[in-house]
Amino acid sequence: MTITRESVQELLKSEKFNDRITGINQLRQLDASVAFELIQPVLTDSNARVRYAAISQLDTIGDRDLPATLAILRDRLFNDSEPDVQAAAADVLGALKLTEAFEDLQQLYHQTPEWLVQFSIIATLGELGDLRAFPLLEEALTSPIELVQTAAISSFGELGDTRAIPILIPFATNSDWQIRYRVVQALARLGGAEVRATLEALANDTVEQVASEAKQSLAASCDNQ
Incomplete structure (x- = not known):
């Protein structure tokens, strides 16, 4: 079966969860600009697993429009109801080296009660490569959560x-x-x-x-x- 813009768009509009996930996966086989356009509606899908899959894929297609991607990721960082999706947004910010979001990451680290989100923020700071992260990584070394400490150590090495x-x-x-x-x-x-x-x-x-x-x-x- 040939994968086309139209066939993927139909999957992404389906009411079936599995179809939407399949559509997100098939976006990899389309031109990145087309994929970036088609992924927009599912970034705020009602299903958290769909949102997670869509946000995660921005690390490969988000560079098509970095300002738009930055706005999307900032929105999901602060407004998504699922820690997994927030964590994925943090991961992608690092992968795309969107240093403009450093203060957002720092703010959310101090605001969130979710260890997974804290872990992802600290883990992404090394990849982000922004030296402003140094004090936050030092703070993370005192976290009661060992995985956060481990992430801080790794990020210090990357930094x-x-x-x-x-x-x-x-x-x-x-x-x-x-x-x-x-x-x-x-x-x-x-x-x-x-x-x-x-x-x-x-x-x-x-x-x-x-x-x-x-x-x-x-x-x-x-x-x-």
């Missing part, structure tokens, strides 16, 4: 600001091995003599995944010298 090194090093002895694992990855990105000493210690970690990652990071740094 590439070496001021994070002395902040991250204490987490190298955290009781949660997954946090130590993320510390290895973040510090390896940041580099430096102080980082090397910590990675050498982590290369002897009791958890094989952590030790192996540290050894690989040390080997990679030697190869790059």
Whole structure:
């Protein structure tokens, strides 16, 4: 069956949930400009799973009209009733590097009671690459939710600001091995003599995944010298 603008549009207008999801998936096979036009109505669909699928797809077609995409994502960040959809909007803002939304992300992080939304905001800040995120990432390291802490560590590594090194090093002895694992990855990105000493210690970690990652990071740094 040939997928056309008309066939996809018919699916997206269907009253059946499965049809609308199928239509969203088939948008990938159309020209991005056409897909961006057709996806508009389902971005505010009555079904949260449809909205989630539609918002998530903006990371590949949203660059057709970045101002319009920014407005859409801001609306879903603050006005969608489902945390999954809000989280997806945050993810896409990072993927498209829409730094204009940094203050929106910061505001929502402090307003939302939903850990998933907080996690997605912190996780996307590294990808966003805006150095204004530094204080917010530092704050997230004190979150009672370990997944948020882990996301902050990873985002510090992506952000590439070496001021994070002395902040991250204490987490190298955290009781949660997954946090130590993320510390290895973040510090390896940041580099430096102080980082090397910590990675050498982590290369002897009791958890094989952590030790192996540290050894690989040390080997990679030697190869790059």
